[in-house]
Amino acid sequence: MDLHFSDAKPTAEERRAVDAVLGAPASAWDGAEQRSARDGHVAFAGHAARAQRHLLLPALHALQSAVGWISEGGLTHVCTRLAVPPAEAWGVVTFYGLFSTTPRPGRVLHVCDDIACRARGAKPIMEALEQAVGPAHEAPDGDAVQVGDAAWVRTPCLGLCDHAPAALFTVAGDAPVERSVGPIAPDDAVQAVTQGHLPEQPRRPHPQDGDASLRLLRRVGSVDPTDLAAYEATGGYQALRRALELGPDAVIREVVASGLKGRGGAAFPTGRKWEAVAGQAARPRYVICNADESEPGTFKDRVLLEGDPFAIIESMTIAAFAVGAAHGYVYVRGEYPLAIARLEEAIERARTAGWLGGDVGGKGMHFDVEVRKGAGAYICGEETAVFNSIEGFRGEPRNKPPFPVEAGLFRKPTLVNNVETLANIPSIVLDGGAAFAKIGTEESTGTKLFCLCGAVERPGVYEVPFGATLGELIDLAGVPAGAGVKAVLLGGAAGMFVKGDERDIALTFEGARAAGVTLGSGVIMVFDERADLVDTVLRIAEFFRDESCGQCVPCRVGTVRQEEALHRIAARRTLGGLQSELHLLEDVGAAMKDASICGLGQTAYSAVESAIKRLGLLQEISR
């Protein structure tokens, strides 16, 4: 391509970081520092060069981890290496929240100020940091704030709501550090920023640790997640062996019979999805595990990835066998460094043991898995946005149809499943679909992981057979004596509020539907009598305005107008009175629901609407 590059050159560190990911450049035309005589007579560009576009995010991550930001020289070098137009690369870099495009200190503490952490002490942390080191380094209007060699920023939900208040600590350099921690105290936060020291904090055991009836969580906290032998000793890879014996069609039949529905929020029948991909003519096919869990209040996938990574890999292998895929990706959000590390280690060990590669399980099956890191965009949890992100583009959702089963990653048939969905596969294969279907209810089979957080005594992941009620789950997590539950947010920011006394709602797909709510990703966020729900609603509106990808008018502008109206109401500066503002919110919300490209816009008004109509919030605020 006839690309136009500025003169900016990479530093030695930047060049090293990029070469580590992409390998050494083949010629001066691909970015090698010296020109050879052969370079003067031949160059290979064209299709092969342009096919490297999907390596853009890994290369950008390398730069960000090495030097703490994406410089002009660094980006120009990446563009030279990958034949990517600089303007397009700029469009990608500026889309993702974890990439800094202005010089930023190498040491950064990302403090979560999202809805669960706000309820458990995020504000004192931020106040302490402001006092000690100054304002956050967000620079929304372009003013860079330098604080020596460290900075702090605010971040949306880190998926550590069970350990709230949480933070992500990143240190750039040749041996980059990335650690997510919680609960973090204000003093520890200040120390992390000023002195670069953050004490190690192992994850707390999940509340049901030791319960023998657990299925999805049975190894979490009790089996070393890095130990393949321990995994196999507790039944690991038995399911894959069985699947290889059964054959692809029989495996799919069991998944269909199980009645398993997607656990990411959309609840699509998993067996049907596998069938659809297997039935496509086009090749190659891909399997993607969607581990971009970013719904505020959700952390179940993180728990599974950190605690039982081999199970996910084995499940993906079974899925690949069933649908005829030779390559799989786990797309993990960039804010999950421990999960990424555990997965990469597990993949390495599985490969060494022959459970991945050219001859899986000695049965001639080809399958390998790669981890791809997200870079700070909630929208990349949308399955078609995952494709665009892996392919090296902005994480913008695509229009459907065509559906991923037909044309997904690289426009080929692709199976996308949530982490928790996949975690159910081994037991379905081993025990059979019918046995699985006996658990839970007829429409909602199996067990479900619920994320209890907020004003509960024992926040964490809870695994229960489908059929438990909201009240039962809240009781499992425990509400402090004397504290009343004012409201519960089901499904996260994209979900809806129910009143504190709606304990009888059955948390099944059908039960939720009957109650006029959806389970979503399984978030149960509890708000007690002290909670400032107006602040929560404003934070939700802020979240959607930040996370909208910006493609479509209803969501791009609608989320702005929604947030503005809510701020006017909260400030008691309504335009034409409260009813007029509620009417405006309703109008904008309806257009977002009906006409947005994807689920983000379609659900951006749900929580707000339920707060207004179900909780009667905002009615108290009148002009």
Added chain:
Amino acid sequence: MFLWGANPRENHPIIYHHILKGIHNGVKLYAVDPRRTPSAQWADVWLGVNVGTDIALANAMARVIIHEGLVNEDFIARATTGYDAYRSAVEPYTLEHAESVTGVPADVIREAAITYAKAKRAVICWTLGITEHHNAADNVFALINLALLTGHVGRYGSGLSPLRGQNNVQGGGDMGALPNKLVGFQDPLDSDIKTRFEQAWGVTLPDHYGWNVSQMFEAMHRGDLTGMYVIGENPAQSEADQHHARKALEGLEHLVVQDIFLTPTAQLAHVVLPAAASWCESEGTVTNSERRVQRVHRALTPPGAARDEMWIVAQIAKRLGHDWGTPQAEPVWDEVRRLAPNMFGGMSYRRLEELNGIQWPCPDESDPGALFLHGRLWAEPRGGKPAPFTPVEYEPPVEMPDADYPFQLTTGRRLDSYNTGVQSGGYASPLRRREALDLAPEDAARLGVADGDMVRITSRRGSVEAPVHVEPNMRAGVVFMTLHNQDDVRVNVLTIDATDPKSGTAEFKACAVRVEPLGQTAVAGGH
């Protein structure tokens, strides 16, 4: 697709759009060019040949195709003559020999040849990189031979595509503005044709061919040509070996120039006839690179004393004793259609408007025009005569670098400018920078010059000064300049007037120069 001595990304940008659509559909692109031009930067393989070594490359490719058993035997048998002589002629062009001549690695040449031969459909596109050489016609034959060898000609999606550089150079030739052809490429010395035209025009035509431009200049030097009527051309700046060319023009007894600007050629004239800008100030037709005749319309009124060009010519005719009245475009065109019916018979103005232009040949009004040529070679039985292989030998450019003139200068165009810049100099292009010498980084380092430093460039014919532009797409030993800014840098003072006797084109693409730093930096004011 082979772009061979062609840089359409800069010089035929909209054709490149069509090429890009092909590329996005999976077409594999090979670019043969001494420079890694913007066109070549899209290529799956850039073959950076040494200047003027195209015949060696083409013959070596042919030899590979023959030895690999990939020739299209059926096509050769049904549609060609002279294959045996051709096969013998290319036999000495081994891959090793071709690598040493062209500089392109043997494995690359081999792969290119095999891919071309095996392709279901393949096109070779060329422009001045092939034709601005002293052996231009031979270069073209070398490419034609490849197409005949593989049958990649005369079929939809396969063929030979010379890209015409100017909006109506095709049309000019089509209309008979050639010394040896009447309109529609008809031979003026053929007695039937001569008679038909003499009857139509009521005159006696000469019984010998005229002179092409190169022959005109030779005649001027001899003193045999003493008067000239130049219409819309600027030879004082566009001819090679500019000092020599100017002397010839200055020696004319009578020079008349018809143009829209007072160009340097016009400044030498005894009489200047200011003309309307035909493309937007008159009616008529032009013919593009795909043989499509399209309508030109008048959108603006010419300024001052500028007159319609047909009117000017008719006025001169009147003073020479022939009253043509006030010719209008359509009746003149209809006469063209009558006199060259095989090519233009079906191209009424009405049909040209309706169909957005028509590609010749279009003999009658029911004919939609011809999408591609030479389909007759595939017809059963074959239409017309077989196509001949024309064996050609590699010859280096006439003037190669040596101890005194160690650099090879090649010249060409850039995207935002055009020819001698008479038209394109008139708008504020943000892309434009001062005319500079494009120099490889290795040569800049060796000469001790950086971007913007002034150098003197000298050939056996003259000397100019220009700033340096360090250009990674150049190879060491080769330098490049355009002809676009000759009021600033008179590049054609350097070029050599080594002309192909068959085509009349000069070797603008190769001459030898030396480059000397002047120890100054260019004054800011470029870019």
Added chain:
Amino acid sequence: MSARARKPMVELTVDETVVSVPEGSSVLDACRAVGSDIPTLCFLETLHPVNACRVCVVELEGSRVLVPSCSRRAEQGMRVKTDTPRVRHSRRMVLELLASSVDLTTAPQVADWLEEYECAPERFGPTAPPADAGDRDARVAGHHAAPDPAVAATVDQPVKVDNDLYVRDYGKCILCYKCVEACGTDHQNTFAIAVAGRGFDARISTEFAVPLPDSACVYCGNCIPVCPTGALMFKTERDLRDAGNWDESRQHVTDTICPYCGVGCTLELRVQDNQVVRVTSPLDHDISLGNLCIKGRFGWRFVENRRAASDGAR
């Protein structure tokens, strides 16, 4: 051209009327075939549909949400409704949201639609003052300043004038993506611009937001005619408009062929008072498909330099 085999047809129902269209047609094609007038902003026949504006949405039986008619493939048996309350509401809101945040004064047809759908963009409150030059280009994904209850945010900002040929007024940009597509794989493949940033802060940008002369832009101007709002405009046109001298009643458009290379693109010369003010090429001409290069688009100025010279204004 070679004769093409007749495509198979599909039959569907639009607003209770049965219509047949060739396979591969869009729902929009089918709607237009029955005379249904559906507004579009981000759609253009020569570009891949982005379906970002959502103004062309229609109701499709069996679909939970409304579907964009410009890109949805028409299929056998579909039942489409183009004028239901849901559809009208979404259309109205899309237009209101845009009109409240973008300067649509030079977008043809929009004024009529605002009236037809009874839009009230002022309902969102008085608009914020324009951003400073470069401000929006520096916005960071995932962070924004808390809204000021007194004003409604817009994309208003100073017009970018960094060359003599065309200007970019992103206060008029509705992010329809068409300029990016025209500069990208749909046509020009120069990739000088892309969408940068995210959400409401997304904007059209060069790398690092450098001025055009420092970017890959080759001034082909192929982004200009695809822009539906006049955000991209010939400098000649912008200067005339700013001076109040743009007068379409004194203009005519004449086709001719470009005087430069051998491609022979058709130039549609828009002329006011014997001066060229804008150049386009027909979208449906199979040589150019509406595209030109810098010389065809802007290289006609030499014609007027003679005029200036002959008028004595050398």
